[in-house]
Amino acid sequence: MTTNGDNRSLRAPGGGGRAAVFAPLEVGRRADAVVRRLSEGIRLGLLRADEQLPSETDLAGSFGVSAVTVREALTTLREQGLVETRRGRRGGSFVRDIRTSGADLLHERLREVSPSELRDLADHYVAIAGTSALLAADRAGRDDLDLLTASVDELARAADAGSRRRAEARFHVELAAAAQSPRLTRAVIDLQSEVGSLLWLAATTPAAHTDVVARYRQVLDAVVAGDGQRARAQAVAQVYAALARASAIQLTLLGEEEP
Numbered sequence: 582m583t584t585n586g587d588n589r590s591l592r593a594p595g596g597g598g599r600a601a602v603f604a605p606l607e608v609g610r611r612a613d614a615v616v617r618r619l620s621e622g623i624r625l626g627l628l629r630a631d632e633q634l635p636s637e638t639d640l641a642g643s644f645g646v647s648a649v650t651v652r653e654a655l656t657t658l659r660e661q662g663l664v665e666t667r668r669g670r671r672g673g674s675f676v677r678d679i680r681t682s683g684a685d686l687l688h689e690r691l692r693e694v695s696p697s698e699l700r701d702l703a704d705h706y707v708a709i710a711g712t713s714a715l716l717a718a719d720r721a722g723r724d725d726l727d728l729l730t731a732s733v734d735e736l737a738r739a740a741d742a743g744s745r746r747r748a749e750a751r752f753h754v755e756l757a758a759a760a761q762s763p764r765l766t767r768a769v770i771d772l773q774s775e776v777g778s779l780l781w782l783a784a785t786t787p788a789a790h791t792d793v794v795a796r797y798r799q800v801l802d803a804v805v806a807g808d809g810q811r812a813r814a815q816a817v818a819q820v821y822a823a824l825a826r827a828s829a830i831q832l833t834l835l836g837e838e839e840p
Contacts (some may be wrong), residue, residue, distance in 0.1 A: 594626075595691060597728040598627045598754035601766040603635075605645040612676035615644055615654035616661075619776050623663050623676055625754060626735075626747030630678035634664065635768065690779055691831045699831060702776050703824040707817050709768050710753060714800055714816035716760035720810035729801050737794045745790070749781040752797055756816070782821045796822060 602622035604613045622628040634640065634783045637655070641648045655674055658664040664674050694702075717725070732755050736748035750773045757769040784790040803812035 597725065598625075598751065598766065598770070600625055600756045601754070601758060601763065601770060603640075603643040604763065605643070611646065612650050612653040612657065615646065616642070616657045617774075618644070619654065619658060620661065620663055621770050623713070624747075625750040625770065625773055627751060627754060628676050630676055632676045634674040634676065636673065683718065691827065692834055694779065694831075696828060696831065699779065699827060700824065703780060703820055706772060706776075707820045708782060709765060709772065709812040710756070710816045710820050713753075713757040713760045713762075713765050713769065714804060714812035715809040716762060716765075717756055718804045718807050719814040720761045721759035721804055725755070726805055728755045729759060729804065733794065733797045733801055736797060742785075745784065745793075746781050749793075749797075756804070758798070780820070780827055782827050784826070793822075816827060 602618055606618070607726050619628070619634070628634070634655075634661075637648050637651045644651070654665075655664060658666070658674075659666065663677055663679065665677050666672070666674055674711065688704050712828040717729075721729070729752065733749055736744045736745060736752065739745040739748050745769070753769050753773065754766065757766040759765075800812060800815040800819060803809075
């Protein structure tokens with residue numbers, strides 16, 4: 582395996598996590614699949630607030646579906662408050678700003694899962710995140726490294742809980758995309774949509790936030806250095822650190838329910 586970071590410029594860039602959002606759909610999947618792809622991209626921060634989506638024709642071509650299917654999907658996304666349509670010469674479909682902490686909802690979800698289930702979710706995430714980091718250290722191109730760096734910088738600047746969670750989610754998607762594995766990227770996106778918010782609970786103090794950012798930079802530094810084993814170890818440690826934060830909150834919530 583090639584681990585020399587200088588050789589990365591010879592590799593074709595993977596397109597980052599956004600490429601997975603607009604990748605062709607599997608045969609037989611229709612409007613609901615388009616809704617899921619785009620809503621995942623919006624909620625994970627891969628598609629930004631006020632960003633204009635491609636035209637219906639371009640979306641249909643990217644997903645391999647009809648323009649009617651895309652139109653139906655966009656109608657659903659508008660009903661969900663995720664996109665809005667603007668008229669005029671510069672009109673089109675635009676991503677809405679959905680920034681919100683959702684702390685009450687997250688705490689309710691933590692109450693619904695057992696400590697062993699939460700640990701099992703983290704174990705599953707470790708397997709995917711660790712492999713993503715290992716492969717990214719060998720395969721990431723220059724553009725991939727720029728996207729990873731941008732996501733860590735975004736996390737460092739994030740001022741509210743919702744923005745911090747989206748920045749963390751984006752990093753994990755970009756890490757899998759940097760591994761040049763469409764299957765890993767889809768697996769990360771699916772996990773983020775299903776359970777990511779349970780693990781990536783935003784740090785609530787400046788010191789905790791600084792520690793979280795430092796952990797992401799350690800993963801990034803190892804990937805940039807082309808050190809796969811160190812990148813995997815740092816990614817695994819990062820997930821289990823997130824599990825420890827979530828478990829502490831969960832124990833507090835469960836303790837409050839005791840008579």
